[in-house]
Amino acid sequence: MENLNKIKSGEIKSYSMNKRYIRPDGSIVWVHMVVAALDIHNPSQYKYICLIQDITKQKEAEDALAESERSKSVLLSHLPGLAYRCKYDRDWTMQYVSAGCYELTGYAAESLLYNRDLSFNDLISPEYREALWKEWASILERKKPFRHEYEIITARGERKWVLEMGQGIYNEQGGVEALEGIVLDISDRKNVENQLRYHSEHDTWTDLYNRRYLEDLLRRDAKAHAAQKRAVISVNLTPAHLLSLTYGFHYSQDLIKKVAEALKAYCRADRQLFNTYEYRFVFYVKGYKDKKELEAFCEDVENTLESILALERIGGGIGVVEIDETNKLDIEQLMKNLLITSEKAMHTLERDIGICFFDEEMSEHIFREDIISRELMQVASGERADRLFLLYQPILDLESNHICGFEALARLNSEQLGLVPPLGFIPVAEKTKLIIPLGGEIIKKAFRFSNLLKENGHHTIVVSINISAIQLMRHDFTENLLETAEAMRIDPTHIILEITESVFASNFQEINGILGKLKEFGFRIALDDFGTEYSSLARERELNVNCLKIDKYFIDKLLTLEPEKAITGDIISMGHRLGHCIIAEGIEYEKQLQYLKDHGCDKIQGYLIGKPLDEQAALELIRDQIDPDTDFLATGART
Numbered sequence: 001m002e003n004l005n006k007i008k009s010g011e012i013k014s015y016s017m018n019k020r021y022i023r024p025d026g027s028i029v030w031v032h033m034v035v036a037a038l039d040i041h042n043p044s045q046y047k048y049i050c051l052i053q054d055i056t057k058q059k060e061a062e063d064a065l066a067e068s069e070r071s072k073s074v075l076l077s078h079l080p081g082l083a084y085r086c087k088y089d090r091d092w093t094m095q096y097v098s099a100g101c102y103e104l105t106g107y108a109a110e111s112l113l114y115n116r117d118l119s120f121n122d123l124i125s126p127e128y129r130e131a132l133w134k135e136w137a138s139i140l141e142r143k144k145p146f147r148h149e150y151e152i153i154t155a156r157g158e159r160k161w162v163l164e165m166g167q168g169i170y171n172e173q174g175g176v177e178a179l180e181g182i183v184l185d186i187s188d189r190k191n192v193e194n195q196l197r198y199h200s201e202h203d204t205w206t207d208l209y210n211r212r213y214l215e216d217l218l219r220r221d222a223k224a225h226a227a228q229k230r231a232v233i234s235v236n237l238t239p240a241h242l243l244s245l246t247y248g249f250h251y252s253q254d255l256i257k258k259v260a261e262a263l264k265a266y267c268r269a270d271r272q273l274f275n276t277y278e279y280r281f282v283f284y285v286k287g288y289k290d291k292k293e294l295e296a297f298c299e300d301v302e303n304t305l306e307s308i309l310a311l312e313r314i315g316g317g318i319g320v321v322e323i324d325e326t327n328k329l330d331i332e333q334l335m336k337n338l339l340i341t342s343e344k345a346m347h348t349l350e351r352d353i354g355i356c357f358f359d360e361e362m363s364e365h366i367f368r369e370d371i372i373s374r375e376l377m378q379v380a381s382g383e384r385a386d387r388l389f390l391l392y393q394p395i396l397d398l399e400s401n402h403i404c405g406f407e408a409l410a411r412l413n414s415e416q417l418g419l420v421p422p423l424g425f426i427p428v429a430e431k432t433k434l435i436i437p438l439g440g441e442i443i444k445k446a447f448r449f450s451n452l453l454k455e456n457g458h459h460t461i462v463v464s465i466n467i468s469a470i471q472l473m474r475h476d477f478t479e480n481l482l483e484t485a486e487a488m489r490i491d492p493t494h495i496i497l498e499i500t501e502s503v504f505a506s507n508f509q510e511i512n513g514i515l516g517k518l519k520e521f522g523f524r525i526a527l528d529d530f531g532t533e534y535s536s537l538a539r540e541r542e543l544n545v546n547c548l549k550i551d552k553y554f555i556d557k558l559l560t561l562e563p564e565k566a567i568t569g570d571i572i573s574m575g576h577r578l579g580h581c582i583i584a585e586g587i588e589y590e591k592q593l594q595y596l597k598d599h600g601c602d603k604i605q606g607y608l609i610g611k612p613l614d615e616q617a618a619l620e621l622i623r624d625q626i627d628p629d630t631d632f633l634a635t636g637a638r639t
Helices: 002-008 056-078 101-105 126-142 187-201 211-224 238-247 249-264 291-312 331-346 360-380 422-431 435-455 477-487 501-505 508-520 552-557 568-577 590-598 615-623
Strands: 014-022 028-037 048-054 081-086 094-097 146-153 159-170 176-185 230-236 271-277 280-286 316-323 353-357 388-397 402-414 418-420 462-466 495-500 524-530 547-550 581-585 603-605
Touching (some): 002 014, 028 056, 081 101, 081 159, 126 146, 187 211, 211 230, 211 271, 211 280, 230 291, 238 249, 238 316, 249 271, 249 291, 280 291, 280 331, 291 316, 291 353, 331 353, 331 360, 360 402, 360 422, 360 435, 388 435, 388 615, 402 422, 402 435, 402 603, 422 435, 435 495, 435 615, 477 508, 508 524, 547 568, 552 568, 568 581
Parallel strands (some): 316 353, 402 462, 462 495, 495 524, 581 603
Antiparallel strands (some): 014 028, 028 048, 081 176, 146 159, 388 402, 388 603, 402 418
């Protein structure tokens, strides 16, 4: 109205303005209106002219643009970095830089514009500049978005990790007109990533790279096809675990840290050290001359270890596996071979810390072990259960000269290897824990034979079953054994459970308690391989066992020693004083038999008495001694 009055008074001739109209339905329409005086000859009609243009869409676009600019301003003000537009040149000449530049780089945005004080390329850490240029070139050629991480150097000389995300701006001809994007500060994220990577790749106690990092390195080097010689050398100190049981965990760990510091002295560019497990280290050696050089290095390491471990009275093993075309790609098998070699080195009798190289014999052993492991899995699953069977070796009572029992001996009829003796597959079964299901089947088979003996009228003959330490330590072993015995109507007094002395080394009280419970239920317990493992006169009386089985080592000595020099008789005498029945195993010659008779041994077994037999042959053997007055040994029934 003010403008209209000015036109009426002649103060102005026209005016324009934007205004809104309200439609009948309540909606709003924006218009641009121009009003001007109309000078015509007839003053009684039309003195003004008004032009009205609908500008609703224009206003909406203006509002959207304003909102976009506002959002952009808010975004850039909170961006943990900077936004830019730059030329595609080696200096990355900046045409626009947001205010976040100062927080990120320590330089004001104006300093970078058109390279006034320095170029953005000057900020990029030198080792990344060429890689960044090549990455942009590759991206622009394919017209793809750009994303790359690198380091910059700030005004204070600090290094920061940044993430750049951008894209090319192209002209109508397809050429690169400029680059636009953002550069974000990712230092905090990188620090977290580096910490996670460190913990993933290192043993934090010794600060050495771990097994995962070593295996990744071996894989990378295997693909590199390098001509230089390579080998891995394991330093196996697992006996140090015994120190934990005596002095505590921290004592053994401090020792391992001391060993690590000593071994680090042997590191150099072509010889790296890794802590692959709690008590094991591995040297990765490259570019050595020959096997003699490896041997000399191992001897140096051995001398260092002996100087540290001598006071602890523990040993170890150094295993060496040379890497070649046959084993370089199977890293898992390579590490397995290395472990086996170092464990074999630990059992070298000539020295406390043995040295052993992986050879063809070990390779065949591992191959054989893998076959046995696979077939045992088939047996355990029930797929080929018939391949595991029992033979029964007779046990002779020397007083009556009659068979008084049988020891159940497991055999594996391998599809590829033929007949495998217990020492060939039992250690594999224990290592793979397959001894749990297999041991259960062996017990059932032995129980069935015990029932077969009763069915044939042999009510006093016992069956002896070997029990692994792994079976015995299972929380449900006693319960399952009793359930099986009850289900099969077994008299526990007709069963002898044989265990080796070594089972007591880990936990004497717990295992002796388990044996005590088994004795209460009527089972008899025999201590196998007596005299070669854990034997302790101080604790022998405490053992919940009925019988002692003298190890074959002492029986074999009877062939070479004068009777008065052999201690086998002393073992028999001691066992009797402790109230135990004495069984000698491995009897093969009359000289051994006569000695054992003279010294009051109770029972014997071995090839002189009879080889392991199947069920029918065992029954026939017993039938041959039905006459109680028959001298079993004299009649030759053992043949």
